[in-house]
Amino acid sequence: MSHHLSTEAQRVKDEDTAYVFHSWSAQKVIDPLPIASAEGVRFTDHHGTTYLDFSSGLVHANLGYQHPKMVEAIQQAATKMCTLAPGFAYESRSTAARLISEKAPDGMDMVFFTNGGAEATENALRMARLHTGRTKVLAAYRSYHGATAGAIAMTGDPRRWGSEPSIPGVKHFWGPYPYRSPFHSASPEEERVRALQHLRDVLMVEGPHTVAAIILETVVGTNGILVPPEGYLAGVRQICDEHGIMLIADEVMAGFGRCGEWFAIDRWGVTPDLITFAKGVNSGYVPLGGVVMSRAISDTFAERPYPGGLTYSGHPLACASAVASIRIFEEEGIVERARDLGTDLIGPALAQIAERHPSVGEVRGLGVFWALELVKDRETREPLVPYNASGAAAKPMADFAAACKGMGLWPFVHFNRTHVVPPLTIGDEDLTKGLEILDEALTVVDQAL
Numbered sequence: 374m375s376h377h378l379s380t381e382a383q384r385v386k387d388e389d390t391a392y393v394f395h396s397w398s399a400q401k402v403i404d405p406l407p408i409a410s411a412e413g414v415r416f417t418d419h420h421g422t423t424y425l426d427f428s429s430g431l432v433h434a435n436l437g438y439q440h441p442k443m444v445e446a447i448q449q450a451a452t453k454m455c456t457l458a459p460g461f462a463y464e465s466r467s468t469a470a471r472l473i474s475e476k477a478p479d480g481m482d483m484v485f486f487t488n489g490g491a492e493a494t495e496n497a498l499r500m501a502r503l504h505t506g507r508t509k510v511l512a513a514y515r516s517y518h519g520a521t522a523g524a525i526a527m528t529g530d531p532r533r534w535g536s537e538p539s540i541p542g543v544k545h546f547w548g549p550y551p552y553r554s555p556f557h558s559a560s561p562e563e564e565r566v567r568a569l570q571h572l573r574d575v576l577m578v579e580g581p582h583t584v585a586a587i588i589l590e591t592v593v594g595t596n597g598i599l600v601p602p603e604g605y606l607a608g609v610r611q612i613c614d615e616h617g618i619m620l621i622a623d624e625v626m627a628g629f630g631r632c633g634e635w636f637a638i639d640r641w642g643v644t645p646d647l648i649t650f651a652k653g654v655n656s657g658y659v660p661l662g663g664v665v666m667s668r669a670i671s672d673t674f675a676e677r678p679y680p681g682g683l684t685y686s687g688h689p690l691a692c693a694s695a696v697a698s699i700r701i702f703e704e705e706g707i708v709e710r711a712r713d714l715g716t717d718l719i720g721p722a723l724a725q726i727a728e729r730h731p732s733v734g735e736v737r738g739l740g741v742f743w744a745l746e747l748v749k750d751r752e753t754r755e756p757l758v759p760y761n762a763s764g765a766a767a768k769p770m771a772d773f774a775a776a777c778k779g780m781g782l783w784p785f786v787h788f789n790r791t792h793v794v795p796p797l798t799i800g801d802e803d804l805t806k807g808l809e810i811l812d813e814a815l816t817v818v819d820q821a822l
Contacts, residue, residue, distance in 0.1 A: 382419030407569035411438035416430040428785035433652035437796035446697030466687035483671035485689035490625035490651035501586035513548035515596040565602040581616035591700025594626035598744035631654030633712030633740030661691035743793040775816035
């Protein structure tokens with residue numbers, strides 16, 4: 374937008390430029406939009422321009438913005454206890470842990486709280502190593518697990534490069550991706566078989582007795598909304614069981630309704646040893662994440678101290694917001710609503726959009742977690758922009774995003790994809806409107822072809 378900024382907006386922007394160091398950014402290149410307010414499924418800038426948020430922030434605002442029951446719960450909790458050291462027992466944390474464990478697969482009934490997803494994966498790695506007495510962890514390429522030292526080492530995308538060399542013992546493998554199969558598969562079933570054999574081969578040369586854990590995003594998030602082929606997760610579970618390896622399901626993005634389940638892994642009936650969560654557990658109203666673990670892992674530390682902790686582990690306000698969030702999910706049928714939106718509205722609508730636009734190579738997803746992969750040529754599947762493109766090479770995607778924003782839609786774009794990940798509370802009318810804008814913006818991409 375080329376609006377002249379108001380005095381208030383200019384002050385916000387000037388102070389941001391002067392004092393705020395932004396993540397993942399060249400500080401003098403970025404141009405953050407000053408936002409005045411957010412409510413429901415929209416946010417508004419200082420000129421009154423409102424955007425329908427098809428990104429849920431960073432795919433975390435599952436309940437949207439300013440949900441009145443969430444705001445009230447935080448306000449009430451603040452009048453009772455704003456903070457407390459984590460060594461005490463207190464109601465909001467105890468209740469949040471119970472509710473989360475009740476939603477997790479059977480046998481996973483202990484919760485360690487963190488401040489976010491990166492700390493969750495970091496601690497899950499530590500728990501697996503201490504429990505098994507082994508050091509290595511296998512993580513997939515095309516993954517993201519956070520930006521702290523251990524989490525970024527496990528990450529399998531270019532965000533890892535700037536932090537290398539990092540912690541030792543992390544090895545990467547290829548996960549399934551039928552549309553761009555690293556195994557040259559011709560079907561999802563063939564992809565499953567070959568991906569599992571590849572994992573076995575990696576373990577063979579790494580030494581399975583040295584591997585503490587395999588960590589994977591149940592449904593890969595930022596790197597493409599990659600839904601695993603049927604039977605793949607069960608196959609990974611079997612491999613782990615054969616070798617005494619812990620299975621860590623990273624559900625930071627995919628969990629809490631995003632995939633139409635409390636935890637995405639429920640869809641495949643697989644029980645991991647550890648689940649990491651954050652984002653959707655309370656829609657980011659107060660920073661919160663954590664690890665749900667099996668009793669076998671928690672028992673490792675029954676008589677032996679766990680060598681890790683955080684000053685704000687299970688922060689009273691954060692846990693109060695998680696309790697409120699889970700109750701809202703139950704009262705408003707959020708999980709069921711997300712599942713139905715995927716099957717009844719989003720999936721069919723995106724399939725129709727794909728038919729109209731030669732730039733759409735594939736549509737994939739479930740729940741309210743979808744991706745359109747954009748290509749130059751459907752036959753060759755050449756990506757619209759190169760992998761990890763920037764600058765002029767990324768212009769087609771930048772033009773697409775600008776077209777969306779010009780029509781009042783804030784998209785989620787990454788590499789050659791746009792993701793459809795609005796808040797789970799979005800109404801049919803708003804969702805349809807957003808999809809219509811996406812449809813219109815794709816004409817810009819088609820013209821570029």
